[in-house]
Amino acid sequence: MIREGLLALLLATAVMPTAAEELYRWVDENGQVHFGDRPPGSVKAEDVGEELTPINSADPTQAVTTAQRNQSVDLERQYQQRQKQQQQRQQAQRTEACRRAKRDLSILRGPVILVDEYGQQIRLSERERQQKASALEQQIRQLCG
Structure with missing residues:
Protein backbone atom coordinates (compact mmCIF):
# COMPACT_ATOMS: atom_id res chain seq x y z
CA MET A 1 0.00 0.00 0.00
CA THR A 65 8.01 2.06 -16.42
CA THR A 66 9.79 -0.56 -14.37
CA ALA A 67 12.50 1.98 -13.64
CA GLN A 68 9.93 4.36 -12.12
CA ARG A 69 8.50 1.57 -9.98
CA ASN A 70 11.98 0.60 -8.85
CA GLN A 71 12.73 4.23 -8.07
CA SER A 72 9.68 4.47 -5.81
CA VAL A 73 10.68 1.27 -4.01
CA ASP A 74 14.25 2.56 -3.65
CA LEU A 75 13.03 5.88 -2.23
CA GLU A 76 10.99 4.13 0.44
CA ARG A 77 13.87 1.78 1.23
CA GLN A 78 16.28 4.73 1.56
CA TYR A 79 13.84 6.52 3.84
CA GLN A 80 13.46 3.45 6.06
CA GLN A 81 17.24 3.01 6.18
CA ARG A 82 17.77 6.65 7.27
CA GLN A 83 15.12 6.26 9.96
CA LYS A 84 16.80 3.10 11.26
CA GLN A 85 20.24 4.76 11.32
CA GLN A 86 18.82 7.72 13.22
CA GLN A 87 17.24 5.40 15.79
CA GLN A 88 20.54 3.53 16.18
CA ARG A 89 22.43 6.81 16.78
CA GLN A 90 19.88 7.89 19.38
CA GLN A 91 20.09 4.52 21.13
CA ALA A 92 23.90 4.70 21.19
CA GLN A 93 23.72 8.19 22.73
CA ARG A 94 21.27 6.98 25.39
CA THR A 95 23.48 3.98 26.17
CA GLU A 96 26.54 6.22 26.60
CA ALA A 97 24.61 8.68 28.79
CA CYS A 98 23.35 5.76 30.89
CA ARG A 99 26.89 4.44 31.32
CA ARG A 100 28.19 7.86 32.43
CA ALA A 101 25.33 8.36 34.89
CA LYS A 102 25.94 4.93 36.45
CA ARG A 103 29.66 5.67 36.75
CA ASP A 104 28.99 9.06 38.35
CA LEU A 105 26.55 7.51 40.80
CA SER A 106 29.03 4.83 41.85
CA ILE A 107 31.60 7.59 42.46
CA LEU A 108 29.12 9.59 44.55
CA ARG A 109 28.30 6.59 46.73
CA GLY A 110 31.89 6.34 47.98
CA PRO A 111 34.03 8.97 49.70
CA VAL A 112 33.90 12.02 47.45
CA ILE A 113 36.25 14.92 46.93
CA LEU A 114 35.22 17.10 44.02
CA VAL A 115 37.62 19.48 42.32
CA ASP A 116 36.59 22.57 40.32
CA GLU A 117 38.21 23.77 37.07
CA TYR A 118 40.88 25.65 39.08
CA GLY A 119 41.95 22.57 41.05
CA GLN A 120 40.28 23.69 44.26
CA GLN A 121 38.49 21.14 46.39
CA ILE A 122 34.73 21.47 46.62
CA ARG A 123 33.26 20.22 49.83
CA LEU A 124 29.85 18.59 49.67
CA SER A 125 27.68 18.16 52.68
CA GLU A 126 26.06 14.77 53.13
CA ARG A 127 22.75 16.33 52.14
CA GLU A 128 24.20 17.75 48.88
CA ARG A 129 25.82 14.37 48.10
CA GLN A 130 22.49 12.60 48.61
CA GLN A 131 20.68 15.14 46.42
CA LYS A 132 23.20 14.63 43.61
CA ALA A 133 22.91 10.86 44.01
CA SER A 134 19.09 11.05 43.85
CA ALA A 135 19.27 13.17 40.70
CA LEU A 136 21.63 10.64 39.10
CA GLU A 137 19.36 7.73 40.09
CA GLN A 138 16.44 9.48 38.40
CA GLN A 139 18.55 10.11 35.30
CA ILE A 140 19.55 6.43 35.23
CA ARG A 141 15.90 5.35 35.40
CA GLN A 142 15.07 7.61 32.44
CA LEU A 143 18.07 6.65 30.30
CA CYS A 144 18.56 3.00 31.15
CA GLY A 145 14.98 1.85 31.38
Whole structure:
Protein backbone atom coordinates (compact mmCIF):
# COMPACT_ATOMS: atom_id res chain seq x y z
CA MET A 1 0.00 0.00 0.00
CA ILE A 2 2.90 2.35 0.77
CA ARG A 3 4.48 1.69 -2.59
CA GLU A 4 1.19 2.34 -4.40
CA GLY A 5 0.78 5.70 -2.65
CA LEU A 6 4.35 6.72 -3.40
CA LEU A 7 4.04 5.51 -6.97
CA ALA A 8 0.85 7.52 -7.50
CA LEU A 9 2.56 10.55 -6.03
CA LEU A 10 5.58 10.12 -8.29
CA LEU A 11 3.29 9.90 -11.29
CA ALA A 12 1.42 13.01 -10.18
CA THR A 13 4.64 14.95 -9.71
CA ALA A 14 5.81 13.90 -13.17
CA VAL A 15 3.08 16.06 -14.71
CA MET A 16 3.20 18.89 -12.15
CA PRO A 17 4.98 22.12 -12.87
CA THR A 18 8.50 22.39 -11.44
CA ALA A 19 7.33 24.93 -8.84
CA ALA A 20 5.87 22.10 -6.73
CA GLU A 21 9.08 21.29 -4.85
CA GLU A 22 7.59 20.61 -1.43
CA LEU A 23 6.55 17.07 -0.65
CA TYR A 24 5.48 15.86 2.78
CA ARG A 25 5.25 12.36 4.24
CA TRP A 26 3.16 11.51 7.30
CA VAL A 27 1.57 8.54 9.01
CA ASP A 28 -2.05 8.76 10.11
CA GLU A 29 -3.52 7.36 13.34
CA ASN A 30 -4.16 4.03 11.57
CA GLY A 31 -0.50 3.66 10.59
CA GLN A 32 -1.11 4.40 6.90
CA VAL A 33 1.60 6.41 5.11
CA HIS A 34 0.49 9.47 3.12
CA PHE A 35 2.26 11.93 0.84
CA GLY A 36 1.12 15.39 -0.18
CA ASP A 37 2.24 18.86 -1.25
CA ARG A 38 0.93 20.40 2.01
CA PRO A 39 1.45 19.02 5.51
CA PRO A 40 -1.67 18.11 7.47
CA GLY A 41 -2.47 20.32 10.41
CA SER A 42 -3.17 17.54 12.90
CA VAL A 43 -0.16 15.24 12.37
CA LYS A 44 3.58 15.87 12.25
CA ALA A 45 4.79 15.61 8.65
CA GLU A 46 8.32 15.25 7.30
CA ASP A 47 9.45 17.26 4.26
CA VAL A 48 10.86 14.71 1.79
CA GLY A 49 10.68 16.90 -1.34
CA GLU A 50 14.42 17.43 -1.53
CA GLU A 51 15.02 13.67 -1.46
CA LEU A 52 13.15 13.04 -4.72
CA THR A 53 14.77 13.39 -8.07
CA PRO A 54 12.52 15.03 -10.66
CA ILE A 55 10.90 12.83 -13.27
CA ASN A 56 10.66 14.63 -16.58
CA SER A 57 8.32 13.28 -19.18
CA ALA A 58 7.22 14.69 -22.51
CA ASP A 59 4.10 12.55 -22.44
CA PRO A 60 2.15 12.74 -19.17
CA THR A 61 0.00 9.80 -20.22
CA GLN A 62 3.04 7.53 -20.58
CA ALA A 63 2.71 4.24 -18.70
CA VAL A 64 4.74 3.73 -15.55
CA THR A 65 8.01 2.06 -16.42
CA THR A 66 9.79 -0.56 -14.37
CA ALA A 67 12.50 1.98 -13.64
CA GLN A 68 9.93 4.36 -12.12
CA ARG A 69 8.50 1.57 -9.98
CA ASN A 70 11.98 0.60 -8.85
CA GLN A 71 12.73 4.23 -8.07
CA SER A 72 9.68 4.47 -5.81
CA VAL A 73 10.68 1.27 -4.01
CA ASP A 74 14.25 2.56 -3.65
CA LEU A 75 13.03 5.88 -2.23
CA GLU A 76 10.99 4.13 0.44
CA ARG A 77 13.87 1.78 1.23
CA GLN A 78 16.28 4.73 1.56
CA TYR A 79 13.84 6.52 3.84
CA GLN A 80 13.46 3.45 6.06
CA GLN A 81 17.24 3.01 6.18
CA ARG A 82 17.77 6.65 7.27
CA GLN A 83 15.12 6.26 9.96
CA LYS A 84 16.80 3.10 11.26
CA GLN A 85 20.24 4.76 11.32
CA GLN A 86 18.82 7.72 13.22
CA GLN A 87 17.24 5.40 15.79
CA GLN A 88 20.54 3.53 16.18
CA ARG A 89 22.43 6.81 16.78
CA GLN A 90 19.88 7.89 19.38
CA GLN A 91 20.09 4.52 21.13
CA ALA A 92 23.90 4.70 21.19
CA GLN A 93 23.72 8.19 22.73
CA ARG A 94 21.27 6.98 25.39
CA THR A 95 23.48 3.98 26.17
CA GLU A 96 26.54 6.22 26.60
CA ALA A 97 24.61 8.68 28.79
CA CYS A 98 23.35 5.76 30.89
CA ARG A 99 26.89 4.44 31.32
CA ARG A 100 28.19 7.86 32.43
CA ALA A 101 25.33 8.36 34.89
CA LYS A 102 25.94 4.93 36.45
CA ARG A 103 29.66 5.67 36.75
CA ASP A 104 28.99 9.06 38.35
CA LEU A 105 26.55 7.51 40.80
CA SER A 106 29.03 4.83 41.85
CA ILE A 107 31.60 7.59 42.46
CA LEU A 108 29.12 9.59 44.55
CA ARG A 109 28.30 6.59 46.73
CA GLY A 110 31.89 6.34 47.98
CA PRO A 111 34.03 8.97 49.70
CA VAL A 112 33.90 12.02 47.45
CA ILE A 113 36.25 14.92 46.93
CA LEU A 114 35.22 17.10 44.02
CA VAL A 115 37.62 19.48 42.32
CA ASP A 116 36.59 22.57 40.32
CA GLU A 117 38.21 23.77 37.07
CA TYR A 118 40.88 25.65 39.08
CA GLY A 119 41.95 22.57 41.05
CA GLN A 120 40.28 23.69 44.26
CA GLN A 121 38.49 21.14 46.39
CA ILE A 122 34.73 21.47 46.62
CA ARG A 123 33.26 20.22 49.83
CA LEU A 124 29.85 18.59 49.67
CA SER A 125 27.68 18.16 52.68
CA GLU A 126 26.06 14.77 53.13
CA ARG A 127 22.75 16.33 52.14
CA GLU A 128 24.20 17.75 48.88
CA ARG A 129 25.82 14.37 48.10
CA GLN A 130 22.49 12.60 48.61
CA GLN A 131 20.68 15.14 46.42
CA LYS A 132 23.20 14.63 43.61
CA ALA A 133 22.91 10.86 44.01
CA SER A 134 19.09 11.05 43.85
CA ALA A 135 19.27 13.17 40.70
CA LEU A 136 21.63 10.64 39.10
CA GLU A 137 19.36 7.73 40.09
CA GLN A 138 16.44 9.48 38.40
CA GLN A 139 18.55 10.11 35.30
CA ILE A 140 19.55 6.43 35.23
CA ARG A 141 15.90 5.35 35.40
CA GLN A 142 15.07 7.61 32.44
CA LEU A 143 18.07 6.65 30.30
CA CYS A 144 18.56 3.00 31.15
CA GLY A 145 14.98 1.85 31.38
